[in-house]
Amino acid sequence: MTSFTSRALRRNLLACGAVAALGLASGLASPALAQTGGVAALSLQSQPLELALPALARQADVQLLYAPALVRGKRGAAVAGARTPAEALGRLLAGTGLKAVATGERTFTITAAAEERAEISQLEEVVVTAQKRSAAIQDVPMAVAVVEGADASRRGITSVTDLVDEVAGLSVNYAFGGTNYGLISIRGIGGADDYKPNGNPSVALHVDGVYQTSNAYLGMPLFDLDRVEVLKGPQGTLYGRNTTAGVINAITRGPGKELEGSARVEYGSYDYTEFEASAGGPVSDNLGVRIAVLAQNGGGFMTGAGAGTLAGYQPSVRGVVQTQVPALTDPGRREGFGDKDLFAARATIDLALAPETDLTVKLFGSRDRGDTRQYDRIARSKDATIANAGENADPYEFYSTGYPTQSIDIYGGSATLAHRVKENLNFTAVGGWQGSTRSIQGNGDGSPYPASYFDADEKLSQASLELRLADDTGGKVDWIAGAFYVTDEVQFDTNWISYTALTVYDNLHKQQRSSLALFGQVDYRPIERLQISAGLRYTRDDADYKGKNVDRNPWGISTFTTTFATTANFAWDETFNDDNVSGRLTAKYDVTDDLNVFVSAGTGYRGGGFDGTSIFTVAETKPFASETVKAYEAGLRWTTGRVRLSLDAFRYRFSELQATTRLANDTNGRANVGKASSEGVEVGLNVQVLRSERQSLQLDANATWLDTEVLSFSSNRVADVLATVGDPLPGAPDVSATLALNHVLFLEGGWNLRSRLGVTHHGEESNRLNALPGNTAQPYTLVNLRMELATPSNWTLYAYGKNITDEVYFPELNGAARLVGAPATWGVGARFDF
Incomplete structure (x- = not known):
């Protein structure tokens, strides 16, 4: 609640020439405050100071005096956790050029911090809900x-x-x-x-x-x-x-407490266009609405060279050309393949049902009709198979008999009900429903004559509900308890044209799953600086899996049964169920107000299930077991006004590791393959290097060092066991790191120039077990640059470059096929905020 000072006080302040008007923000007394000796449990998001100051006054039970003109146009930092009013105000006003001066037992005056403007100011506080509370x-x-x-x-x-x-x-x-x-x-x-x-x-x-x-x-x-x-x-x-x-x-984002929004348009390399707009705010005292849309088009950087020398090709059997097999067609040359064609929208409704009860409803949908991105292939001189149709060394050019597009729709909604049962007791319910339909075509080796083409049609749906009750206000004991239920259904039919097996075949799948969980966590502070946290989760998973395998043999020359060592046209109907108790124990100690350390030990669980790839044998229809992990971590957090440092060390050990691997019939499928470990170190650093009246400079750096290993491997192939044990896990780069420098130059008249230089490094990694050199992607480093000119009239003009060194890199290698990353791209755009 905001009120104004008395007329006498206002006249005195005007006479002194201090301010034109004063704002007084005050709030109701907080029982939590009385119980913690001047420390209040606060939860404030980053927002305009005109809104943040009254909110802080209510939560901290203080009075704030300030001139409305002094705070207008400034934004307060997020504040969360148990803090004294002085600490909270210091964080809220960081970087605004303002300070809070205590003028009474519970009264503060907000003034300009002129003497501090040339000094280095604080980093903005980052608030997260990782533990389902701010x-x-x-x-x-x-x-x-x-x-x-x-x-x-x-x-x-x-x-x-x-x-x-x-x-x-x-x-x-x-x-x-x-x-x-x-x-x-x-x-x-x-x-x-x-x-x-x-x-x-x-x-x-x-x-x-x-x-x-x-x-x-x-x-x-x-x-x-x-x-x-x-x-x-x-x-x-x-x-x-x-x-x-x-x-x-x-x-x-939600509607917020005031009307605001933005609109942005962008144009970039390869005729890429992007449009994004959003607007939200209060419609009435109890209702807020926000609408957001996104559209992306173009940007395809690949060139399709057609079928090349394989145009018109038909396979031979024992020297006889099979004329009944459709000849490979030549679609002609296609520039700019890989274009996006995406539109998405979201509507958010916030409704205050009662003073202590809020309901947030979100509805969303997206429509993707872009190109299905294709593999390139290594040069013909290095790949003498018939599948290679004249490939050259250009990684951005590929050969194909078609340029398929994709059809992907995702839609759904969610509702979150938050109710304050009583002081320090909050109830939350989160329900969601969504679905997706997808139709995707492609091939797995980037050639006109691949081992197989696939045409996948998929339909997914899911519904979930989570209920939580929590006392999470930063007292001596915090706790949270809840229940979670989700059910989902997946129907996916994949049609394959196989030139290896000289046939067309279908895999028809339907899977239904449900999962129920009960969970709880308690945070206990036996002394002021020590927090012990313990949590448990019980999970129950059930799944039904039905399907059939059909060899259509349209050409009369199928080798399906011999190629895949199977019997054609069989069906299956299998079930899986399992349950597990997992948990975590953590101890955190505040060495000083700026430094804390923690250690934790816990377990994790991933439910078993069924292979969803092509099913060739009855053995592949059987469920694989659940995967479990033991996890050990230790960390350090050091935070000052200028520096935020995090350091983490971890070690995980997995049992019944689930993986896609080579099976006994030489196909790829899911199985429990043994044991594995992952250990490493991570470091994160954020530094406000400089902030003055004229400029600011912030450095952000993060790095992860990984050492993963397959400890044991289950296979009836001795060669595979010998080749796999001791290998790193797929998707585990040995080093990954990011570095960013963010600079702002404050110009005259409210203009400012922002620039960002970002560097990211991604280390060597394989994309599968039993990885050969052709399945191991080499490290790469990308450099990105962005500049923005912000005007006092809320317009921002920007330009950017991505991969400005034009590094050629491959996120995935699949033998002779390779997925190439984007070359150097450039773009310009404009944004208007209101």
């Missing part, structure tokens, strides 16, 4: 990387896979299914996952609190973000199914 990132005893929404937009992050070259320790493995079947790994875990839509991802993706059950949802566009949080390492307590590698939380 807390400053340095107070969270686990490894968490955060990309703020505005920063994500500047870096061009519009999907989960875009995070890979922006966050150290992340990698993407496209396995056998191309770019539409990506596998995210964290700290070397996840790269051996199943790329098909019924798989169990090791990295749990959550969008606005809703767990995404399938890797298919990695294609969901991310835009109008508040932030993205990456929780590294097994999360066996507070999060849902399959978090043995970690969790990615994407949190989108």
Whole structure:
């Protein structure tokens, strides 16, 4: 609640020429404050000071005097956790050029900090919800990387896979299914996952609190973000199914307390265009609405050279050309293949049902009709197989008999109900429903005459509900308890044209799963500086899997049964169920107000299931067992006004490791392959190098060093065992690092010039078990540059360059086929904020 000082006080202040008007922000007394000797439990997001100051006054039970004109146009930093009013005000006003001066027992006056303007100021506080409550990132005893929404937009992050070259320790493995079947790994875990839509991802993706059950949802566009949080390492307590590698939380923006929004348009290399717009704010005292849209088109940097010398080719059997087999066609040359054609929209509704009850509803949808990105192939001089149709050394040119597009729709909604039961007791319910339909075509080796073409049609649906009750206000004991349930159904039919088996065959799959979990965590502070946290999670998984394998033999020359050592046309109907108790124990000690250390030990669980690749034998239809992990971590957090340093060491040991590997019939499928370990060190550093009246400079650096190893490998092939044991895990680069310099030059008249130089390094990694040199991608380093000119009229003009050194790199190698990264690209854009 905001009120004004008395007329007498106002006259005195005017007479002194101090201010034109004074604002008084005050709030109701806080029981939590009385119980903690002047320390209040605060939760404030970054927002305009005009809104942040009254909110802080209410939560901290203080009075704030300030001139409205003094705070107008300034933005307060986020504040979270238990803090004294003076500490909270110091963090809130960091970087604003203002300071709070105590003028009474519970009264502060906000003034200009003129004497401090030339000094180095503080970093903005980063607030995360990694433990399902708001807390400053340095107070969270686990490894968490955060990309703020505005920063994500500047870096061009519009999907989960875009995070890979922006966050150290992340990698993407496209396995056998191309770019539409990506596998995210964290700290070397996840790269051996199943790329098909019924798989169990090791990295749990959550969008606005809703767990995404399938890797298919990695294609969901991310835009109008508040932030993205990456929780590294097994999360066996507070999060849902399959978090043995970690969790990615994407949190989108809500309406806010005042009308605001933005519109942005961009044009770049290869005729790339992007448009994004959002607007939100209060409609009434109880209702807020926000709408956001994103459109992307163009940007394809590959050149299709047609079928080359294989145009018109038909296979031979014992020297006889099989004229009944359709001849390979030549689609002609195609420039700019790989274009995007994406549109996405989201609507958010915030409704205050009662003074202590809020409901947030989000509806979203996306439509993707872009090109299916293709593999290139090594030069013909290095690949003498018939599949090579004249390939040259140009990595951006490929040969093909067609240029397929994709059809991917993702849609759904979520609702979050937050109710304050009583002081220090909060109830939260998060429900979600969503689905996806996908039709994707392609081939696995980048040639006109591949081992097989695939045409996959998939339909997914899921529904989930999570209920939580928590006392999380920063007292001596905090706790959270809840229940989680999710059910999902996947139908996916894949049609294959196999030139290896000289036939056309279908794999028809249907899988239904459900998962129930009960979880709880307690944080206990036996003394002021020590926090002990303990949590447990019980999980129950059930799955039904049905399908059939059909050899259509349209040409009458099928070698299906002999090629795949199987019997054609069989069906299956299998079930899987398992349960597990996982947990985590953590101790965090505050050495000083700026330094804390923690250690933790825990377990993680990933449910078993079924192979979703091509099924050739009855043995492949049987379920594989659940995977478990033992995790040990230790960390250090040092935070001052200018520096934020994190240091983490970890070691994980996996049993019943799930992986896609070569099976007994020489096909690739899912199995429990043995034991593995991942260990390493991570460091993160944020430094406010300089901030003065004229300029600011901030350095952000992060690096991960990994050592992963297959400890034991189960196979009836002795050669495979010998070749695999001791190898690193797929999707586990030995080193990954990012470095960014952010500079702002404050010009006259409210103008400013911003620049960002970013460098990212991704180390050597393989994309599968039993990896040969042709499956090991070499390290690469990318350099990106961006400049922005912001005007006082809320316009921003910007220009950027990505991979400005034009490095040729390959995120995936698959024998002679290779997936090439984008060359140097450039672009310009304009944004208007209101």
